[in-house]
Amino acid sequence: MKLPSAKARYSGLSLIKNALSYHENWQRAWRNPKPKTDYDVVIVGGGGHGLATAYYLAKEHGITNVAVVEKGYLGGGNTARNTTIIRSNYLWDEAAHLYELAMKLWEGLSQELNFNVMFSQRGVLNLGHNLQDMRDIERRVNANRLNGIDGEVLTPSQIKDIVPLLNTSPDCRYPVLGASWQPRGGTARHDAVAWGYARGADALGVDLIQQTEVTGIRRQNGTVIGVETTQGFIGARKVACVTAGNSGVMAAMAGLRLPLESRPLQALVSEPLKPCLDTVVMSNAVHGYISQSDKGDLVIGAGTDAYNGYGQRGSFHVIEHTLQAICELFPAFSRVRMNRQWGGIVDTCPDACPVISKTSVDGLYFNCGWGTGGFKATPGSGFVFADTVANDRPHPLAAPFSLDRFSSGALIDEHGAAGVAH
């Protein structure tokens, strides 16, 4: 049976066919439906993680009576504001397994979604600048390899072979002493990830409801019965919140608290340049990370601001600090002009790991706390969260990330492997 929302497949042939009608007859990627009065699951937040959750709920668990309710437009929050880096080289088993699940899903995602997410496994370098950095890197690479995750420790001359523009001179202020190298890491097109999951979810019958803000979570006897929105009440047996920086605001609607602090995280891009950097270079010690998009612009990630904020903008001195690091690493970039700069609100967690959890309210679930590194986890996050919501128990890979770790003390300290200090 063909669903009303069935999608024509994208292919080279469809490109030629549509060229004949001047690309004016492409099918819309998704419907723009009015909300129904009642759903099995309402997902709050139409970013990458929320849309992935909707997609896997429909595909893996056959739950298609689902709505994604989004305040703005799909993928317009942190999904559109990150530096698109993908890697899975986390230190602890729990985190490594979760990010590696995501990595494996990334590797087949374009085919799975029939949408080119431009996943490019161009490799990720994490530089070390002092003895302790190198000890940490060797420990982390060994831990990764024990978990079946690719990783190597490189010497400065090996790094120079991969990134000729990098300043590996021993006499700079913070000389590069080595790096960890994950060849399977890389980047993906952030918008395409959101759009691909949106199109896939829509094809399976999920309603994507944009320009609709959730203003309350209605409960009865400790159980969720729906959400109040700017388009009126929408009934739901289960509500899954995937709202990143605003997760604390959502939790407060249900009388809950989360161990999160929301902070601005900035990034910026340069004018487009000819290809000069074909991998991702990150440095925790001097604090900068950089890659070059297929369009040619340098994509540079800065740090979080020190203070809590919801303003989607950050301080200038944070960018200045990052660009000092970038110019030190890549003296050739010192004259490059920056085009755009923006901030996203990241929900930082005390142990730099996410919260994927049931709550004390029946039928209410949270997927949050991804802090500064959620994009890389998008497919895995959606996969385990959909399973958690569908079966009302944590997916085995999500179990260590439950809220109860903040009373049991079983924190998963990934401050070392998280790209941005927070």
Add this chain to the structure above:
Amino acid sequence: MLEIYCPYCRETREEEEFSYSGEAHIARPPEPEAQSDEQWGDYLFFRKNPRGLHHEMWYHQTGCRRYFNVTRDTVSYQILESYPMGENPTVTTVANQTGDAR
């Protein structure tokens, strides 16, 4: 960049002189041993993280090296008052903001 008034130095200086120290007015439980795991976890890890008025501690790192409190709007980032440790804020709701706030 924020411009922060230090109530001890009695001067407004740039943010880079200061470091942020999180939510203010969190009292350490007098008897930690008497706390349940939930209560202790709550004290350690759970913060208000409001969208709006926030009472927070700052440390004048390259100045007088003393802690003080600031009331700041976390959406507009506007600083509404600075006050020494041990004192209570005068701005506690959006309604009683003074001056050109918002």
